[in-house]
């Protein structure tokens with residue numbers, strides 16, 4: 030298959046390119062980083078790039094939590110306008126297969142249970158609670174502490190920041206495209222992706238990058254909140270093979286299918302900092318700081334991806350973090 034990989038010069042996209050080559054496919058990179066004219070918002074550039082293409086793997090996006098609300102228009106432009114332009118060109122060129130880089134951020138706080146009230150959905154986190162060090166979400170009915178569970182694909186969506194909103198809109202656009210063209214769309218809702226070539230820390234990077242960059246400077250990783258936030262850290266090579274599997278699968282036509290893409294092995298952010306610092310320290314410090322828009326816990330149930338696409342993560346937490354602690358990162 031000839032596959033257009035948008036964002037193919039990025040962290041995850043570059044690994045997708047390698048995974049596709051390893052499976053005998055022909056990836057074509059489309060990324061503004063490499064070529065200023067390769068912008069997904071440019072209808073003519075996209076139309077040219079789609080010539081002879083069988084499928085699109087759409088990784089291009091502006092990522093991270095950003096700097097507050099000020100870059101909202103840029104997120105919407107790159108992520109949603111970009112996706113709309115891409116899908117329009119695919120409809121015109123009759124390219125009917127799309128795999129989208131989705132995100133677990135669409136779930137917001139995810140799934141919790143109260144001992145008395147069963148499954149509940151805590152609302153947005155309150156600044157006074159966070160400032161007072163009350164990080165655990167509470168039951169909206171009785172105010173007791175909740176236990177976090179695994180989110181399935183059918184969990185209600187609840188984007189909590191601009192980036193999350195744009196990632197959800199990408200899925201809705203892809204679903205609308207699939208319905209009107211009969212194409213098949215798969216959204217791989219990645220959890221926290223880490224590994225070689227992860228970008229160095231900027232406001233747009235993920236937590237593993239912040240810690241890894243601090244260690245590279247000889248500084249202690251600064252762990253926000255109390256370090257007990259739970260995440261699913263999934264290795265970038267596993268995410269890349271999930272993309273290859275999704276591109277090869279016979280997915281439903283006329284619809285979008287979503288798959289959580291996680292390791293299935295939840296860890297706390299504090300554990301991740303400790304694992305990264307293990308070899309060449311300094312020990313992480315837990316600071317109690319917080320970022321508005323962060324969720325407390327979010328961990329995936331990725332069993333649908335395993336069952337339906339036969340995918341299986343190969344890189345475990347300890348091995349992956351050991352490798353990442355030494356791996357090269359990408360400069361800004």
Ligand SMILES: NC(=O)c1ccc[n+]([C@@H]2O[C@H](COP(=O)([O-])OP(=O)(O)OC[C@H]3O[C@@H](n4cnc5c(N)ncnc54)[C@H](O)[C@@H]3O)[C@@H](O)[C@H]2O)c1
Nearest residue numbers: 036039040041060061062068069088089090130132219222
């Ligand atoms: N890193 C994670 O943990 C994570 C988690 C969930 C989802 N995702 C998604 O995975 C995808 C890849 O993210 P990444 O972590 O590799 O980020 P990245 O910044 O390394 O890669 C994104 C690439 O997209 C390119 N790009 C941005 N705007 C573009 C445009 N308008 N036209 C063409 N190219 C453009 C950038 O140049 C960059 O190379 C994104 O869609 C992101 O939302 C990432």
Ligand SMILES: [Zn+2]
Nearest residue numbers: 143146168171
């Ligand atoms: Zn309750």
